[in-house]
Amino acid sequence: MVMTVAAPYWNPKTECMPREQLRALQLAKLRAVTEWAQARSPFYRRSFAAARFSADQLRTLDDIQRIPFLTREQWMHSQDERPPYGELPVAGREVAIRLHTTSGTSGSTPLRALDSRKDWAWAAEMWAYALWGIGVRATDIGYVAFGYGSFIGFWGLHYGLEKVGALTIPGGAQTTAARVRQIVDFGATVVATTPTYAMRMAQEAEALGIDLPGSAVSRLVLSGEPAGSIVETKTLIERQWGAKAFDTAGMTEVSTIFMFEPENQPGGCHIIEDHFIEEVIDPQTGDRLGYGERGERVCTSFGRSMIPLLRYRTADLVVRQPAAAAGNGRTWDLYEGGIVGRADDMKLVRGTNVYPGAIEAILRTHDGIEEFQIRIERRGARDEVVLQVEPHPRFDDAAWTALAEALVVELAEAHEGLLFILERAATGALPRFELKAKRLSDLRPAGAHTTVRA
Template sequence: MSFPDRAALETEQLAQLNRLLTALVPSNVFYAPKLSAVGLSEGAGSLAEFYEKLPLTTKQQIVDDQRANGPYGTNLTYPIERYTRFCQTSGTSGFTLRWLDTTESWEWMVGSWREVFRAAEVEAHDRIFYAFSFGPFLGFWTAFAAGERLGCLCLPGGGMSSAARLKTILENRVTTLCCTPTYAIRLGEVALEQGIDLASSAVRRIIVAGEPGAGIPATRARIEQLWPGARLWDHHGMTEVGPVSVECPVRPGVLHILESRYLAEVLDPETLQPVAPGQRGELVLTNLGRTGSPLLRYRTGDLVQPSPEAVCACGRCELALEGGILGRTDDMVVVRGVNLYPSAIEAVLRRFDDVGEYRVTLTTINALLEAIVDLEPLPTCTEPEALRLTVEAALRSTFHLRLPTQLVPCGTLPRSEMKAQRWVRT
């Protein structure tokens, strides 16, 4: 497969950007005044001019707009009658964002998901199982529609237990599984409990999204161990932005931003200046084709590390993110002076095959934040106490911090097909 060079890509990006900007000015109440104020109402002469002139958009600005102008806010380019699709976020950060799309914007996002499937080598003869209860979250629906457009047999997994989903996957000779990393592990554990040999399944690829995991080598190895013969493919997106990235076919754990559809910047979260390749920063996105409800220079909160190579080994010049999504700017906690990210804890715990599930409880003791790790071993673990001691030692060695680790009975901690909620505060 051939890919455009950087100059050709940026020329096309600028053309798409200017079509978008001129579409917003007549009637998008949220963005039209901002564009006019900085002299971009008739478009930008260059991508550099756009980045220099237009201020960043934050999630709080979108939240404030929807609170003040409920239920959908003012970031709508067309009359409400033009909109045909409704989605919303999970509300885990305290406020549920509602998002509307026109038919054209929806098809643009479905096209992005088709790129995800193409990168994972999904073809018309494949059978895709979607292990989700289909709620109002964008990713389920766009992925399902993309599978249909490719001509695949698409099997919805809503309203099923894990055992029923496994049965459906096996009986229908499913070749492609879509789920979260956590739920891929859960299905593998249920298969072990029921004596099901997943090596005999037809699943050859597992496409995951919704949370970090596939970019963590230990988590990736765990999933591929539970699903012999299947390769894990990472992807990420957001309800308010759309499907954003595809995994590199030759460098597992590296995500490519679909820059034919997005403008991508990586900025220092504090200075808001571009970071150098190889340095960590916050991903900022502009979606170029979601005209009905776009976001321009949106601070996603996702921490990423751009690859230093201008052209990837796969031939893409699109932005490559080493390790995928590394965490979020609002996820970090400071425990006795040590910065802790959930993905870093996950990377340690998933090195141990006998760890079934875990939870980190944050509590304040004598004005200091403390973290306690609840560890649930698999039923097959023969020496739980030895596992606890080994895990606690590994955490101390990695973070130079004692994180008390305690065992909980098998089946105690909740499992979810959605984003796992493993960090709680008391």
């Protein structure tokens, strides 16, 4: 693809395609991938037969609702029954060139996903859409602050940076201090990281006496956590780095990203609609929701050929808005605020929904909070939410008391009067994360609580 440096779009033909033409393109691609899955994937043949569905029933885009949902539990069951990869793949490992897994932060067995050479080239292309839209060009120096393990993470971004022509620095197998020094010493202008690790690197830079806001970094590409969509967290990261932070989101099941927040588009992420069909459903009923309604996103991918992905229930919570809300020339719809949460992270405590993102949004409005952990536990006959907060070492007892008192009030106001138990953690006592953060632990006895999905 030939692009001019000033052009805001990586692929202007599809990014600015009229909606009617875009829907026709999606329908043609949907038919093709469904026929492919039906012909070659043992899992989909059985799934379609059980639902009395056939690819020839797809006459309009609304007919996608005839296709049965795919869940992570089904994928994992197939993998367990037919190890190591299950029966979703359309070909064996001899066709694949890459194997990646999920992060395993949920405590479950990681999901294994295979990609062909074609799939992997497509994954880099999706990242090129995002990087170009963010403003990354061949003159940039990109630093990937990532461990380069089997977790898919920023692998695709690495190849996306190379695709747009940027000098790409892999920051794997190093300490946080070493990464921070390299970012400054190599003159990196773009840094890719999780939101949590962006804050961790900023803390390390402060300890080392390194002036991150004075460095060459002008853009941060955030991914891997819903925290990248939390305004308060993004604002803190931008202040710590003196750079603009951009939200993106992807998943191992897709092998790449499906949305990105371009320049001059605050508060919303475009869905890459020429390569995905995204639906929003009620997590309880499975009914499709409309614009402005919060629900669970369901993903259908056109790009992954080794493992077709049809109507995959992601557990991501989103609010979809029409393309016109962006006003930047793209005709793709948006997710307002990106990924607003995870359905499987929400907990019911004494009749109140408790969600880590809402807690983090409150904490990030206060300066000097280094880390936090949330525990839900049974104390006597009551369920309690215990919030451990690790303040900056400069906090004396009076400063901590004032912070704790303010947090108790703000958290109760945001959670229908539910009182949190605040505990001060010693400096360095709480875990730090390089990849996805795990800050919520539900320690209640099995069967003694309810997890809600919306």
